[in-house]
Amino acid sequence: MNIQQISATTSPTEYLSINGRTLAYRTMGKGRPIILYHRFRGVMNLWDPAFLDALAGQGFQVIVFDYTGLGLSDGTPSYNPIDMAADARDLIAGLGLRDVVVGGWSLGGMAAQAALTLYPDHISHLVLLGTTPPGDLAKLAEQLFYDLAGKESYSIEDITALFLEPKSATSRAAAVRSQARIDDRHEELSPPVPVEFARPLLVHGPRSPAFPAEPVLQMLKSTQIPILHIGGDHDIIFPVENWYALNEVLPSVTLVTFPQAGHGPQHQHPQLAADIIASFVRNQ
Template sequence: MKSTIKTTDSSAMVYDHTNSMAVNSKTQYAELGKKRIAYRLIGKGEPIILCNRFRGNLDDWDPKFLDLLAENFKVVTFNYTGLASSSGDKHKKVIDFAKDVKELSEYLGFKKIIVGGWSVGGWVAQIVTTEFPEIVSQTILIGTKPPGNVKHQIEELFMQTAFKPYYDLEDEVILFFDPTSEYSRKLAKESHDRIAIRESDRDIRIDEKDWEVFLNAGEDYTNDPYNAREKIQKTNIPMLVISSQHEICFPPENWMELNMKIRSTQIIIIPQTGHGPQHQYPELVTKYILQFIEHNKQNLLAN
């Protein structure tokens, strides 16, 4: 498969979207009884299902990140039931978001998946891992927090910005990048422009009236009736946590408090980045993911 990355000199990587699978992917629909889940699928290989952030729809993933993942994996992005272009009754508990992943995986004929999640999607991915471990081979968590109560909370600036009806570039810098770093600001603009490339078959915006479903899921995730916090400390499923030095939403310190307790989790903290490191450094984050997955496969074979 032709790479979507072109090297123009020793210091720059230019995104060529001409043959981008992510930009040109078609929205498909999984008919699941009384609900319909909108999804896109690109690439070949072991399937990885990515769970989205607060307010995120199919168009809110950086296509460069998806294209790079698709060089080694079958990448599935989707909308939760009842949100954006998916239909059905909206969820109230995080377990219902996790069931979307399980049902979509079954619909697509996957026996095992790598489950990934960004931000709120990381909550979903962890509940998939703890409640449906039979379908999960590995777990990738980006810019998220562990289940249950945590000591290190979201910064007020994030909350003020996250609930604006529409985001501009400066809002995105605050929410997903490191506003104190000029280099991060530059890469924020590049990611913003890549996300805007897609012109046809664009997804439906998630309306303000639907934001409450994420808040309800957050309350449920914090109350943790699933005992997921204890379960992730005991799971043998390999989990990779990718976080940031300037993580305005879910500080990595919450993971550090579990560092000596979690058996199968590796934590990476990237400097001068924010809540969306995969959008700032798609090549680097993809390499971390690929190396983590391949390393664990080799260990499994060795044992």
């Protein structure tokens, strides 16, 4: 199969053994590499294929992976963003990548920020989706996220409330379309993240800071590496208002906010999100 014909629903799973564990990953497209960290309880096949394919269509080599010890990867799992940062570092080294864009959604956005703090020489741009800055927050999360995120499985209503905007008919319809695309992959599915592993992160409920990492905040305040955050105007876990509260102290952060959207803006607007990312990387 020609690499240009490989889509997110057909991309084969590959494996990289490095630093004592094996990372499972998939790649589609060719060009500038972009490595994407997933959300809380996310595995490779839970990205919206339309978003990944749109990025590939914009000239990116898109790389998604399962975190150490989760999905199809082995090793000891951790949801500490500092520990998680090593996954992108090792993919970059093991695959011999250069001039890499690192992205992250939600919890993965925290890991991506940690990666830029720890390994800045490996990263050209940072792309964040529905995540939080470190430090004290101007607006807390909603309890609804904590009530839903620890459920054994998600209904389409749960998915809409968690990742989109149930108040909007347009967003509700986008949730159905996005989930249908995700469900279209049937081969080499990554096992779900065990709920017993994930639930302990939810017991504290809304808190400030959500990401207590002072070195990461200092990096954001001093780096000249271009950073893009794409969010929704009603993100129930990581309100976009917390990024705007730091406007005057983040010299390289560009903020884009979609209206009538929630925690997963790239699933509601896959092509638009990919277009914005591509333009940002080309022009910054």
